[in-house]
Amino acid sequence: MRWTWIDRFVAFEPRKSAVAVKNLSLAEDHFADHFPGFPVMPAPLILEGLAQTGGILVGHANNFEKNVVLAKMTNAKFHRETTPGEQLTYTTTLLQINDTGAQVVGTVHVGGELVAEAEIMFAHINPAQLPAGMPDAKFVFSGELAYLLKMAEATANAAGKPS
Amino acid sequence: MTEISFREPEKETMTHDEIFAKVRSTLVDALNVDDNEVSPTSRLKGDLNAESIDFLDIVFRLERQFGLTIPREDLFPESIFQGDPKFVAGGKITPDGLVELQSKMPYADLTEFRKDPRLDKMEDLFTVDLIVNYLQSRVGGK
Numbered sequence: 001m002r003w004t005w006i007d008r009f010v011a012f013e014p015r016k017s018a019v020a021v022k023n024l025s026l027a028e029d030h031f032a033d034h035f036p037g038f039p040v041m042p043a044p045l046i047l048e049g050l051a052q053t054g055g056i057l058v059g060h061a062n063n064f065e066k067n068v069v070l071a072k073m074t075n076a077k078f079h080r081e082t083t084p085g086e087q088l089t090y091t092t093t094l095l096q097i098n099d100t101g102a103q104v105v106g107t108v109h110v111g112g113e114l115v116a117e118a119e120i121m122f123a124h125i126n127p128a129q130l131p132a133g134m135p136d137a138k139f140v141f142s143g144e145l146a147y148l149l150k151m152a153e154a155t156a157n158a159a160g161k162p163s
Numbered sequence: 164m165t166e167i168s169f170r171e172p173e174k175e176t177m178t179h180d181e182i183f184a185k186v187r188s189t190l191v192d193a194l195n196v197d198d199n200e201v202s203p204t205s206r207l208k209g210d211l212n213a214e215s216i217d218f219l220d221i222v223f224r225l226e227r228q229f230g231l232t233i234p235r236e237d238l239f240p241e242s243i244f245q246g247d248p249k250f251v252a253g254g255k256i257t258p259d260g261l262v263e264l265q266s267k268m269p270y271a272d273l274t275e276f277r278k279d280p281r282l283d284k285m286e287d288l289f290t291v292d293l294i295v296n297y298l299q300s301r302v303g304g305k
Binding site: 072 | 193220223
């Protein structure tokens with residue numbers, strides 16, 4: 001299963017903010033079951049996209065050298081359902097970052113309308129905290145995310161703010 | 164040109180009560196508890212159900228609330244004794260260990276703990292008062 005819940009970055013300011021978009025398509029599997037005849041984006045998947053947007057912002061701050069894992073969400077609110085054909089805009093702002101983790105605040109809009117929001121905390125996981133036998137010490141920013149990372153870099157550079 | 168950059172840093176002289184009120188609202192946000200559940204003697208784990216990840220969250224929020232940088236080990240030292248037999252024996256903290264503990268956690272009230280210094284009771288030292296006392300030392304008057 002593919003687990004990238006954003007399509008592209010549209011703005012990226014290193015260590016400050018990141019904005020990504022996600023186009024909702026009826027072809028996505030989850031709409032078939034959630035719900036038959038009433039397709040709406042599952043709220044946890046909306047949050048996953050928001051966390052991926054913020055997680056990449058946090059990872060970028062350390063050149064993706066640290067594993068960034070979702071640790072806690074607070075004040076998650078969903079103002080309405082979102083449906084196929086809509087485009088979600090994920091906006092995340094870095095509140096704080098240190099060696100142990102980071103906090104971001106995020107909003108989800110459709111056009112100018114706020115549809116969801118949350119505060120997200122990430123933890124930095126170092127190799128010593130991993131279960132024994134993990135083959136790759138860097139396991140978060142790999143695979144398909146690498147493609148998104150390149151886009152984030154390109155977006156940052158295009159904005160005249162080389163990272 | 165903003166005048167903020169030239170302003171004297173605020174001379175913080177928060178009272179104990181003011182600090183407690185801010186700490187309480189921070190804990191209400193971080194731990195999703197009610198105002199009236201948070202008292203000075205509340206234990207973060209035992210009473211307010213904080214988990215390890217919440218300690219990180221609390222530190223972040225306190226830093227924002229009080230405009231400070233708080234080294235995690237200042238407030239919530241993680242592994243004080245590292246299993247050192249000089250400090251821990253038979254599941255209890257030794258007299259040497261208590262001295263070490265007091266130096267690592269000068270803001271903790273060890274009065275009760277000294278009566279039965281079991282290692283597994285150490286988490287009870289992480290109370291609301293511990294946070295308030297620590298912040299008092301950073302932003303309080305005298």
